[in-house]
Amino acid sequence: MNGTEPVGKRAEESSLTRSAGFVGISKFVNILGLLSASMVLTRIMSRSEYGNYEQVWLVYNSFLPLMGYGLSSAIYFFSAKEDRRTVYTAAIVWATIVGVATGIVLAVLAPVIAGWFKAEGLSVYIRIFAVYAIASSPSLMFESIFVTEKRVVLLLVANVLLAILFGAAVILSAVIFHNLTIVFVAITAVGVIKSLFLFSFLIRKKRLASGRLSPVMKAQLLYALPIVVSSLTGTLSKQIDRFLVTLFFSPGQFAIYSIGSKEIPMITVITGSAAAVLFPVFSEFGSSEMRDKFVAVWKNSISKTGFFLLPMMVFLLFAARDFMGFFFGEKYVVSAGIFRIFLLLLPLRLAFYSQALFSLGRQKLYMYTSILEMLLSGLASYFLLRAYGMEGAAIGKVVVSYIEVVALAVVLMMILKTNIREFFPWVKIFKIILISICGILPLFFVRGLVENVYLRFVLEGMLFASVFGAVAVLTKSVRIVSLRKLQFVVN
Numbered sequence: 001m002n003g004t005e006p007v008g009k010r011a012e013e014s015s016l017t018r019s020a021g022f023v024g025i026s027k028f029v030n031i032l033g034l035l036s037a038s039m040v041l042t043r044i045m046s047r048s049e050y051g052n053y054e055q056v057w058l059v060y061n062s063f064l065p066l067m068g069y070g071l072s073s074a075i076y077f078f079s080a081k082e083d084r085r086t087v088y089t090a091a092i093v094w095a096t097i098v099g100v101a102t103g104i105v106l107a108v109l110a111p112v113i114a115g116w117f118k119a120e121g122l123s124v125y126i127r128i129f130a131v132y133a134i135a136s137s138p139s140l141m142f143e144s145i146f147v148t149e150k151r152v153v154l155l156l157v158a159n160v161l162l163a164i165l166f167g168a169a170v171i172l173s174a175v176i177f178h179n180l181t182i183v184f185v186a187i188t189a190v191g192v193i194k195s196l197f198l199f200s201f202l203i204r205k206k207r208l209a210s211g212r213l214s215p216v217m218k219a220q221l222l223y224a225l226p227i228v229v230s231s232l233t234g235t236l237s238k239q240i241d242r243f244l245v246t247l248f249f250s251p252g253q254f255a256i257y258s259i260g261s262k263e264i265p266m267i268t269v270i271t272g273s274a275a276a277v278l279f280p281v282f283s284e285f286g287s288s289e290m291r292d293k294f295v296a297v298w299k300n301s302i303s304k305t306g307f308f309l310l311p312m313m314v315f316l317l318f319a320a321r322d323f324m325g326f327f328f329g330e331k332y333v334v335s336a337g338i339f340r341i342f343l344l345l346l347p348l349r350l351a352f353y354s355q356a357l358f359s360l361g362r363q364k365l366y367m368y369t370s371i372l373e374m375l376l377s378g379l380a381s382y383f384l385l386r387a388y389g390m391e392g393a394a395i396g397k398v399v400v401s402y403i404e405v406v407a408l409a410v411v412l413m414m415i416l417k418t419n420i421r422e423f424f425p426w427v428k429i430f431k432i433i434l435i436s437i438c439g440i441l442p443l444f445f446v447r448g449l450v451e452n453v454y455l456r457f458v459l460e461g462m463l464f465a466s467v468f469g470a471v472a473v474l475t476k477s478v479r480i481v482s483l484r485k486l487q488f489v490v491n
Contacts, residue, residue, distance in 0.1 A: 022152035026143070026159040031265035033163030035327070037170035041183075042259065042328045044174050051251030052180060054258040055117055056125045058246065060133065062239050063102055063232075070224035071095055072144035073358060077223060079148045082216060085209040088145055088202060090216040092138050094224075099137020106130035119251050121180070128184040136191030139198050149205075158197060166190045226367045227358065233367070237374035237400070241381040241393040248385065257390050259328050260338025264316070270308050271349050274301060278352055282359035291416050294356075295423065302350045303428045307478070310429070313346040314436035315464045318443060322457040330453075341394040348401055350429075353408040360415060366408075373404040431477060439468035 041050050071091045078087045107130040114122035146155035169186035173179070202208050236243075242261060246254040281297055316323055320336040320343070328335070357366045377400040384392030413423050443460050450456040472478040 022156050026152070026156045027268055028265055029156070029159045029163045031268055033166040035265055036167040038259075038262070039327055040171045041174055042255075042332055044178065045180070047252035047255040047331065048250070049180060051246075051253075051255035051258070052119055052122055052125060053183070054255060055119060055122060055246055055251065056129050056184065058239060058242055058258075059106070059113060059126060060129055062235055062243075070228035071141060071220065073227050074220040074224045075141065075144040075148055078216070078220065083209065084148065085207050086211065086213060086216045087220075088141070088207050089209040090213045090220055091141050091144075092202075093213060094217060094220060095137045095140045099134050099140075102137075103130040103134035106133060117246050117251070125180060125184050128181065128188060132184070132188040132191045135188060136195055139191065139194040142194065142198050145198065145202070145207075149207075154201075162190065162194055162197075165193065226364050229367045229370075233370040233374040237370065237377040238397070240374065240378045241385075241397040244378075244381050244385055244393050245390055249390065253390065256332065256335050257338055257393075259324065259332045260335035261342050261394065262339075263342075264312065266312065267309060267346065267349060270305060271352070274305055274352065278355055282352075282356055295416055295418055298351070298356065299423070299425045301352065303425045306350045306425075306429050306432050307472075309346050309349055310432045311436040311439065311464075311468050313343050314433065314440060315461070316340075317343055318440050319457060319460050322453055322460065325453040326457040337391060338394050341391065341398060344398050345401055348405045351405075351409075351424075353405065353412065356412055357408070362411075362415070365411065369404060369408060369411075373400060376400045376403065428477075431475070435468060435471045435475065435477065438471050439464045442467055 041053055045053070071094055075087055075091050107127050110123040110126040110130070113126055114120065142158075143155060146152065146158075166187070169190050170183055173182045173186040177183075242254075242258065245257045249257070278297070278301055282294065317340055320340045321333050324336050324339060325333050354366055377397055380396030380400050381393040382396070384396040386392070388395070409420075409423065413419060416423075442463055446456060446459050446463060450459060469478070
């Protein structure tokens with residue numbers, strides 16, 4: 001950091017970084033609950049049963065949370081301009097309406113979906129999750145409300161407790177009853193508790209409005225609708241390969257694919273927390289007079305995100321089989337090939353295209369791009385799946401994702417009137433990749449000496465982190481502030 005920077009600017013950056021850190025840890029804890037449940041279920045349940053578990057989440061995650069994303073964006077946008085009580089209440093009413101509609105649709109279509117997926121017992125599980133969709137719908141606003149209220153510490157505490165509750169509910173119900181029906185009932189109960197926690201906070205802080213909501217609800221709908229459509233098509237595009245696999249293969253084979261395509265918790269944590277705090281900053285710098293600041297923040301966010309994601313990609317490309325064996329057991333080591341293909345998406349996660357376009361008022365442009373990506377991704381995954389099996393579906397997804405990001409980057413450069421050399425921190429990106437490769441070299445010796453997969457993966461991770469950190473410090477890519485407190489600054 002330049003010593004001549006204003007104190008106010010440094011304080012603002014510190015506050016953003018702190019907020020991003022708490023939001024990131026909150027996301028990480030939440031994802032750990034899901035991961036811990038998967039780690040136990042893959043060992044207790046058969047591949048077919050675990051495939052059913054993933055199929056239910058696939059159906060749910062492809063619809064309801066997307067409306068939550070659009071309404072969360074509306075909360076961030078309108079809370080600075082309107083009365084927060086009205087904004088929160090309107091968003092929760094919308095979320096509840098969509099939740100009820102989703103629950104009804106899931107309950108009615110459950111037998112049809114089960115038939116498509118060639119899974120007889122799936123109908124019962126989906127109908128239980130229809131109740132979950134209704135009961136948990138208000139909690140879709142959970143994170144956005146706590147972040148807007150600047151209660152990120154409370155958000156972290158709540159997510160820790162809920163993650164423990166979720167993990168315990170799933171694991172205990174699976175271990176004791178060995179029954180997926182009981183597992184989904186337990187998940188539904190946790191969803192109810194999360195919604196009740198949010199309502200108790202809003203009531204205690206007097207953040208619920210009792211007046212006329214229709215003007216704000218209409219404004220939120222008009223703002224959120226393009227984002228929802230973009231999210232819906234974007235998510236369907238991201239999930240379409242999984243839908244194709246579950247349509248053409250058995251639940252057991254889908255379990256192998258779903259484990260291989262499962263996103264690493266740290267990726268969601270880093271990108272999700274950064275996106276949450278960058279959106280308002282991008283919105284502030286989105287005017288034509290402040291485009292230079294916009295580009296500066298854009299490049300800085302890529303550099304810092306890349307410092308974590310690129311080493312992770314390089315390490316896991318090397319240790320994919322050990323990663324699968326360590327977390328999901330020996331029978332899912334076969335998922336490593338799928339996992340490696342999806343790791344190639346990580347360079348695309350360094351930049352935040354949707355947040356940038358939304359803050360520049362280009363929601364519709366992103367919506368049209370998402371629709372086109374969905375169509376192309378479906379076609380590519382389908383034809384490659386027919387030619388190369390499950391790996392083909394993954395390859396089609398990755399190829400189309402690269403095409404979409406190139407198109408979005410070109411559009412943003414045109415809007416911001418910049419060029420490709422100035423738009424990305426190329427030197428820093430390649431430097432991080434080279435340092436990561438240096439961290440891989442010593443791992444070949446560990447692989448030949450240690451047979452136990454659990455011990456080997458831990459040793460590989462520790463050795464890679466040590467070598468990467470040492471080389472990063474020696475090349476001045478990072479500056480250590482305090483070894484005792486593990487504080488450092490990414491240069």
